[in-house]
Amino acid sequence: MTKFTVPQRGEVSENNQALFDNLQKALGFVPNLYAYYAKNETALGDYLALQNRKSTLKAKEREVINLVTSQINGCQYCLAAHTALGKMNGFTDEQIIGLRKGTASFDKQLNALVGFAASIVSNKGKASQESKEAFFDAGYTEANMIDVVIVIGDKTMSNFIHNLTAFEIDFPLAQPIFGQTSW
Structure with missing residues (x-):
């Protein structure tokens, strides 16, 4: 059975490390879901941009x-x-x-x-x-x-x-x- 692991800061790219640092500062931790996205070079940044876009919804x-x-x-x-x-x-x-x-x-x-x-x-x-x-x-x-x-x-x-x-x-x-x- 495949075991999926969540990467730690030192296991991701410099760009993703910077995003980890921002998340740590804003949330007090890096949620595992966000960390998992960092296994891909661009997915975490893309996902955060989507989540943080302006919306007509409260x-x-x-x-x-x-x-x-x-x-x-x-x-x-x-x-x-x-x-x-x-x-x-x-x-x-x-x-x-x-x-x-x-x-x-x-x-x-x-x-x-x-x-x-x-x-x-x-x-x-x-x-x-x-x-x-x-x-x-x-x-x-x-x-x-x-x-x-x-x-x-x-x-x-x-x-x-x-x-x-x-x-x-x-x-x-x-x-x-x-x-x-x-x-």
């Missing part, structure tokens, strides 16, 4: 999409990371579990976003007409729709990387959820 909305996408794609690493980030963005444990189950009953607009993101991910981009209408009826725009797809793409890349490699999760594990999800 940080809280991006966390909704990250949690929904990671739940559907079954990525334990990203669920752990975005549970922590979701809390930093003001979500409660109960709200995070609800988002992962496919609902934001506490906020009508976010609930439309949850349904839309879940429909996009579950249906490989062919969101249901109902979820699209709810999304636009909630006040979102076509510019927002493009950003939703970009966030889903960003998160799907990370989900797939961790699902392929299963390297160590360096965030507190996300609580397992039981029961029915809306997708």
